[in-house]
Amino acid sequence: MSNTLFEKIAAREIPATIVYEDSQILAIRDINPQAPSHILIFPKKPISRIADAGPEEAGLLGHLLLKAAEIAKKEGLAAEGYRIVINNGPHGGETVPHLHVHVLGGRRMQWPPG
Numbered sequence: 001m002s003n004t005l006f007e008k009i010a011a012r013e014i015p016a017t018i019v020y021e022d023s024q025i026l027a028i029r030d031i032n033p034q035a036p037s038h039i040l041i042f043p044k045k046p047i048s049r050i051a052d053a054g055p056e057e058a059g060l061l062g063h064l065l066l067k068a069a070e071i072a073k074k075e076g077l078a079a080e081g082y083r084i085v086i087n088n089g090p091h092g093g094e095t096v097p098h099l100h101v102h103v104l105g106g107r108r109m110q111w112p113p114g
């Protein structure tokens with residue numbers, strides 16, 4: 001059995017709307033979207049948070065970010081723009097302890113974040 005929520009989703013133990021998958025990463029629609037498009041992209045390897053990623057993960061993290069931009073483009077977000085967010089730990093607002101990138105778009109974002 002898998003451990004983190006996102007491992008369970010990758011293992012098809014919990015259903016999700018998958019928008020992209022390859023051998024290293026999975027992209028799903030957020031169950032509680034904060035924008036018209038809200039996609040979560042995460043490595044299948046369960047790294048808890050960006051602070052726990054070492055230099056050996058450079059290739060994986062580069063792949064994750066480049067795919068985030070590619071997926072945003074496929075969502076039709078490239079022309080108007082979008083936001084990519086990584087929440088790290090409690091003060092960062094991370095609730096699922098499995099590194100993931102949020103892609104949010106389809107509306108104008110506020111800055112600074114609350």
Ligand code: 5GP
Nearest residue numbers: 016028029030031032087093094095096097
């Ligand atoms: P975090 O707060 O850790 O940065 O982001 C976790 C995200 O996972 C939240 O935006 C939350 O809505 C989403 N989420 C939590 N549980 C589920 C679930 O079961 N399925 C999907 N698709 N998203 C989830």
